[in-house]
Amino acid sequence: MTACLPRLGAIAVLAALASACTTQSLACRDADAAERSLFAAIVAHDQNRVASLMAAEGRETANRLRALDPEIQAQLFGTRMGDRSVRTVMMRPPLCLIDEPQGSNARVTYVFPAGRFDALQNPGMTGLQTGEPGYDHAACRFVMENGQWRLADACLTTFRPRPAVG
Template identity: 55%
Template sequence: MIIRSLVLCAASGLVLTACATSEPVCRPAEMSERAVFGALVAHDEARLAQMMAQGPGADQVRNLDPRVEAQIFGVRMGDAAVRTVLMQPPLCVVDGPQSNGARISYVFPQARFQALQNPDLDGLERGRPGLDHIACRYQDGPDGWRLSDACLQTFAPVASSS
């Protein structure tokens, strides 16, 4: 009886420890995400803007200035760009922070995601923006989550902790 209790306690401890780790969870892209990613890969600005949430992000896509176009589509194959990451299937999506009707998702080529993650470190290892991952901001609206920034969040400056 005592041995059985010890085994149960040990097993419970392992389960609780597994739940306490903060390993990032990789999921396949949802159908709506795949449609947006397809427009990005096809370099179809009109379709992309149509699928985006209304606001400054969609306006930036509609009125592509050269800097925005380079960040989304790249100038040459292999440039650090949103499209470069999306052209390396299969893709892996990791959901990031969510609050006040907004969320961010990180998208990786699955092989890069697996290579970057270090089980000895807590949290998500992202690697190089536009080469190893992209970061896409979504907005919740009446018809569900819609891309709000054409994944330009990838190139947003990272806030430093002072």
């Protein structure tokens, strides 16, 4: 029986290591200066500033934003304070950002109020748990343009279905 104890200990250690390898550890990052400027423009409901911060790839969306397109206005800013919108998420700092690469020149950044991020993550599930769009998170697509990450979609990725992982 005592000869089995070292083996059981080794098996327990290996099981713990295997478990740790399958559990994805997600760590928040803070917004950089450009992201803080963008998020401040969203909170201020400054559609012209948001449009001016967008990449060339998002020109059509930027033009619709400047023209006060009601669909974009509702998703980005909401019609009333507290509506499901990107702005509702941005108004609940501190913010937690999680980047999901989309190739070498694009990424989707998920933005959570920090407390919501912590509450949504379930150790029994793999991957990022995002919760309800426009309440628990916002999702903004960025592309690399002239060496800088620039907004490509006015954060409208928030309300698109998230692709299946794996």
